[in-house]
Amino acid sequence: MVGVGLGLLGSSLTHPFPSSSACSSLFPQQPPPPTTSSSANFLVSSSSIAIFHRHQECIPFLKFNGTPRNELKPLLSQESFRPSRQLSVACSCISSLPNSRIDLAMFFSFFREVGLDEKEMGILLDKNPSLSLVSLDSIRNRILSLQSVGIDGLALSYLITKNPYLLTSEEIDPFLCFVRDGLEGKIEASRLKRLLSSAEPRFLVGFDQKVRLLLQRGIPQEKIIHVLNNVNLYKALCRKPVEEIDITITFLSRFGGIDLIVRRPVILDYNLETQLIPRVGFLTKLAAGDERAAGSVLRKLPAILSYSVEHMEGHAELLRSFAGLSDEEIFKIVLVFPNVISASRERKLHPRIEFLKQCGLNSNEIFKFLIKAPLFLGLSFEENLAYKLVFLVKIGYRYRTKDLALAMGSVTRTSCENMQKVIGLFLSYGLSCEDIISMSRKHPQILQYNHSSLEKKMEYLIEDMGREIRELMAFPAFLGYKLDDRIKARYELKRETLGEGMSLNKLLTVSADRFSRKKNEERSVVTGD
Structure with missing residues (x-):
């Protein structure tokens, strides 16, 4: 097989495409090479001749009128938004059929260089017999246009x-020109291949108008390529009329709008009536009709819109019937941890709620536990929770007790390695x-603090404050305060007036306002004001 870049195509198949040149200048019409046998890179078989003539004889003479030249402005350049500076791009079109039919050797040689064998050429003509009557130059230009947007090699074949x-x-040329020049050829070739292999050409009409609508409705210019490269172009744009896209954005504007689309472009793939409205409606109903609260969930996790109403309702029903939670409580859990909707009911939700019930937690306690430790429902058991559970039992926590459940809730926010170091x-x-265990009963968070931070606080307690480590038994919350901003700052201020034996609890638990007032009062007493 003759490689791409030889023979008829020559260097034109690898011709560079300047971003601001007219299409016609990029794809110069080259005179066809002589049709003698020496100009062909291979011998045309008798079967090839039969294929070609069979399609020419069975098709009436067709005339292809050139499409109008299109003027496009690059969307990604700043100038595209200034009416006074327009970039005119002339797109190459399918030229009119010449009076003489395509030379047989040229036709087959051309497609051999593109990468097709004789069998594939036969299939090509069977699917589109009009190819045998179209100008070879127009076919060459179309292939060059496809290559200019990144479709070449095996993908092109x-x-x-x-x-x-x-x-x-x-309809193809205006679309390719817009992708190449208006979008600077930044759409992923795989996206274009998927679109062009399945979409009817008529659905490509108006693609540029729909992209411009997204920009007009607020998608940042620097994000438009990100959006287009993360949607199904056929579902999100080509298949939908402009009006539907506009209405969809208007609907989403009540819940996060453009920000949702930028963060989760695949939202544009969904059907407004059968998918988006019912799914948002479910969350709003769960929130007792509070659209603002439903919007908060969507902004935290736009991907929640990828789940069907049936899927979300199944999760809510399990939390109602098995955990005994109300819709209000369920929504509060969803609000703090939207990924609860993505957790498997069989592998995660049911067995973990069962664990909490075995530890003696009632419905109200389960709700409070999940509000404080929602990650308990999402973490992997084999790679995370199992190790922590075993370690806690080894140091003395009794299995199936509330203490163990609360400890498990605390360590969901730390790694296994950090917990062991603590x-x-x-x-x-x-x-x-x-x-x-005694300290964790009073202050469960001690198991999730960073071990390096804890070590600094314990060193300061012993070496700088001159206290005993066992004082932590009475007030383990000491380890939760910031060392510099709270512990050191207050201790240095109070040491002179209260002495070395001041209560750690009183020193740190007083609010900032009350502490400031007391400090001012003490200063007034000292100065006699």
Whole structure:
């Protein structure tokens, strides 16, 4: 097989495409080479001759009128938004059929260089017999246009074999020109291949108008390529009329609008009436009709719109019937952890709620647990929770107890490695496993704090404040305050007036306003004001 870039196509198939040149200048009409046998790169078989003549004889003479030259402005250049500076791009079109038919050797040589074998050429003509009557120059220009947007090699061969009308349909050139020049050729070739292999050419009409609508409705210019490369172009744009796209954006504007689309472009793929409205409606109903609250969920997790109403209702029903939660409680959980909707009911929700019930938690306690530790429903059991559960039981937590459940809730916010280092740190300072469990009952968060931060606070408590490590047994919340902004700052201010033995609890738990007032009062007493 003759490689691309040889023979008839020559260097034109690898011709560079300047971003601001006219299409006609990019695809110069080259005179066909001599039709003698020496100009062909291979011998045309008798079967090839039969295929070609069979299609020429069975088709009446067709005349292809050139499509009008289109003027496009690059969307991605700043000038495109200034009416006074327009970039005129002339798109090459399918030229009129010449009086003489295409030379047989030229026709087959051309498609050999594109990458088709004799069998594929036969399929090509069977699917689109009019190819045998079209100007070879117009076919060459169309292939060059496809290559200019990144479709070449095997992808090009596959595409024109699957959809031969791409080589003759007049709707193709304006679309390719807009993609190449208006969008600077930044649409992924795989997206274009998927679109062109399945969409009828008529659905490509108005593509540029729909892209401009997205920009007009607020999608940032620098994000438009991101959006287009993350949607199904056929579903999101080509198949939908402009009016439907506009109405969809208007509907979403009540819940996050353009921000939702930019963060989750695939939302544009969904049907407004059968998908978006029912799914948003379910969340709004769960929120007791509060659209603002439903919008908060959507802004936290736009991907929640990918789940059907049946899927979301199944999750809500499990939380109602098995966990005993009300719709109000369910929505509050969804609000703090929207990914609860994506968690498997069979592998995660049911067994973990069952665990909490076995630990003695009632419906109200389960709700409070899930509000504080919603990740418990989403983390992997095998790679995360199982290790933590075993470790907690090893240090003395009793299985199927509320203490164990609360400890599990706390450690969902930390890694297995950090949790082990925290417990190791406590043990290194002379605390026992029983002491650790006792502290965690009073302040469960101690198991999730960063071990390096804890070590600095414990060092300051012992070395700078001169206190005993066992004072943490009475007030483990000490480890939750910021070292510099709270502990050091207040201790240095109060040390002179309250002395070294001041209560850690009183020192740190007083609100900032009350602490400031007391500080001013003490200063007034000292100065005699």
